[in-house]
Amino acid sequence: GDSVTQMEGPVTLSEEAFLTINCTYTATGYPSLFWYVQYPGEGLQLLLKATKADDKGSNKGFEATYRKETTSFHLEKGSVQVSDSAVYFCALSRGSTLGRLYFGRGTQLTVWP
Amino acid sequence: SQTIHQWPATLVQPVGSPLSLECTVEGTSNPNLYWYRQAAGRGLQLLFYSVGIGQISSEVPQNLSASRPQDRQFILSSKKLLLSDSGFYLCAWRGENWRGNEQFFGPGTRLTVL
Numbered sequence: 001g002d003s004v005t006q007m008e009g010p011v012t013l014s015e016e017a018f019l020t021i022n023c024t025y026t027a028t029g030y031p032s033l034f035w036y037v038q039y040p041g042e043g044l045q046l047l048l049k050a051t052k053a054d055d056k057g058s059n060k061g062f063e064a065t066y067r068k069e070t071t072s073f074h075l076e077k078g079s080v081q082v083s084d085s086a087v088y089f090c091a092l093s094r095g096s097t098l099g100r101l102y103f104g105r106g107t108q109l110t111v112w113p
Numbered sequence: 114s115q116t117i118h119q120w121p122a123t124l125v126q127p128v129g130s131p132l133s134l135e136c137t138v139e140g141t142s143n144p145n146l147y148w149y150r151q152a153a154g155r156g157l158q159l160l161f162y163s164v165g166i167g168q169i170s171s172e173v174p175q176n177l178s179a180s181r182p183q184d185r186q187f188i189l190s191s192k193k194l195l196l197s198d199s200g201f202y203l204c205a206w207r208g209e210n211w212r213g214n215e216q217f218f219g220p221g222t223r224l225t226v227l
Contacts, residue, residue, distance in 0.1 A: 032214040043119075043203055043218040044157075051214070089157070093214040098162060099145050099207045101216055105156035 002027040006090045006104035013080055013111050021075040021107045023064075023090035031092040033057075033066055033073040034101070038087045047075075047088070080111045115140035119204050119219040126226055132177075132191040134222050136204030139185065144206040146187040147216060148179055151201040163187060199226045 007022040025033065032051045036044040048057030053068035062077045073090060090104040116139045126132060138144055148160040159172045161179035169179050176195060180188045187204055201223050205216040 034215055036218075041223075043221045044205075046215050046217070049215055098164065099214060099216065100159065100162070103157045 002031070002092060002094065002102045004090050004092055004102050004104040006088075006107055008105075008107070009087075010108040010110060013109070015082055015111055015113050016079045017111075019075070019077040019080045019084075019109070021088055021090075021109070023073045023075065023104060025071050025073065025090075025092050025102075027071075027092055027094060027102075029094055030068075031094045033064070034091040034093070035062070035064055035073070035075050036089040036091060036103075038089065038106070040086070044089065080109070082111050082113050085109055085111045115206075115208075115217065117204060117206055117217060117219040119202075119222050121222060122220065123223045124225070126194050126224065128196055128226055129193045132189070132194050132198070132224070134189040134202055134204075134224075136187040136189075136219055137185055138187075138206045141185070141206065141208055143184060144208055145216075146181065147205040147207075148187065148189050149203040149205065151203060151221075153200070157203070161189070194226045196226050199224055 003026045005024050034049045035047040037047045038044050048059040050057040050066035053066055056065045064073050064075045087106045087108050089106045091101045093101050118137050146163045149157045151157050163169050163181045177191050201221050203221045204219040207216045
């Protein structure tokens with residue numbers, strides 16, 4: 001069945017460090033891929049998405065490229081800030097009428113000044 | 114623009130008491146609606162989804178139930194809460210133009226069962 005696997009956290013970085021959070025998926029066909037972010041005490045916000053192979057989603061300095069050959073959608077940012085501290089979720093959807101999202105377990109990122 | 118509301122924001126309830134959490138969406142019609150639970154330190158678990166008024170599907174057997182009495186209202190209920198029902202409950206919607214695929218989440222309700 002459809003599933004998403006993302007790297008175990010927590011991830012702790014110093015400000016201005018480079019960030020990578022790995023995400024791989026299992027799905028038939030051509031799913032859409034998403035990264036959501038959850039700030040402390042809040043709901044989830046869509047960070048970026050990609051809907052077909054080789055698409056690059058980007059937002060707020062974060063990027064992720066849809067790699068069908070490696071079934072991956074790794075999240076990257078060149079220089080993290082303290083305000084990026086949050087939990088990051090990778091997710092996929094096969095675009096059915098139901099529109100079900102399959103989430104990874106989430107990765108806690110803490111950025112120190 | 115579309116907005117999604119959840120209330121209450123936080124709730125502390127004794128074991129065995131009833132529960133009612135409400136979610137409403139504004140600015141869209143005939144959305145798909147979803148209830149998720151996020152237990153402490155864990156990922157998101159889809160509990161219920163609805164593609165229309167009165168249409169509810171359950172993903173996980175449990176002592177919770179859901180109802181959709183109006184197009185943009187989604188309610189999560191329980192007759193008797195368990196300790197294991199504690200968690201962060203998130204409501205989400207997806208637009209009628211489903212090709213966008215992404216879901217939009219509310220601010221959540223933090224439930225503590227004592």
